[in-house]
Amino acid sequence: MSESHHWLTADQLPVPLDPLQHDWLYIDKGSLTRRLTLLAEGAFSVTPLREGWQPLRDDECAALGVAFGSSGWVREVYLRGHGEPWVFARSVAARRALEDSGFDLQRLGSRSLGELLFSDQAFTRGPLEAMRYPDAWLPAEVQQTQLWARRSCFSRGKLGVLVAEVFLPALWQAAQRDS
Ligand SMILES: C=C(O[C@@H]1C=C(C(=O)O)C=C[C@H]1O)C(=O)O
Numbered sequence: 001m002s003e004s005h006h007w008l009t010a011d012q013l014p015v016p017l018d019p020l021q022h023d024w025l026y027i028d029k030g031s032l033t034r035r036l037t038l039l040a041e042g043a044f045s046v047t048p049l050r051e052g053w054q055p056l057r058d059d060e061c062a063a064l065g066v067a068f069g070s071s072g073w074v075r076e077v078y079l080r081g082h083g084e085p086w087v088f089a090r091s092v093a094a095r096r097a098l099e100d101s102g103f104d105l106q107r108l109g110s111r112s113l114g115e116l117l118f119s120d121q122a123f124t125r126g127p128l129e130a131m132r133y134p135d136a137w138l139p140a141e142v143q144q145t146q147l148w149a150r151r152s153c154f155s156r157g158k159l160g161v162l163v164a165e166v167f168l169p170a171l172w173q174a175a176q177r178d179s
Pocket residue numbers: 030031032033034046075077079087089090091111112113114115117163165
């Protein structure tokens with residue numbers, strides 16, 4: 001894997017990002033749901049693509065502090081502005097921690113996970129890390145190399161919900177128009 005295939009904090013990036021990308025990837029630590037809702041003037045929606053129990057990826061197990069190959073809940077969605085996919089988001093939590101926590105990730109459907117995480121004061125957000133997301137991890141229809149993604153872990157007690165967000169070209173176009 002090349003250097004760009006590691007999750008990096010802003011100070012670990014070999015080359016600084018342009019200011020707009022830096023802002024979306026690292027600076028805004030508030031709810032992305034809220035930011036996208038504003039950018040889309042309310043025309044925001046969440047569409048689940050895939051939800052279920054699966055073995056988590058190695059980078060996810062490492063970030064959550066569980067053994068490689070651990071099972072977890074995987075939720076993949078599009079966050080849409082004006083119906084267009086703006087962000088592909090993949091959120092995961094280890095099975096044991098999730099079951100012990102009573103946190104109801106399984107029945108969210110098209111409600112935003114962000115609303116839930118940000119409305120519960122007990123969750124704290126870990127550092128934001130970014131990388132160019134491997135295209136093989138994206139749904140075929142938006143597959144493209146070199147797309148920037150970020151991730152961070154929301155923690156409440158022993159539960160960690162790791163949220164990765166991949167910014168799609170339509171988002172950058174909308175953000176550029178707005179800036
Ligand atoms: C973490 C947030 O939640 C967003 C909403 C998600 C969902 O509904 O699955 C997933 C990831 C995030 O992009 C947020 O709004 O900041």
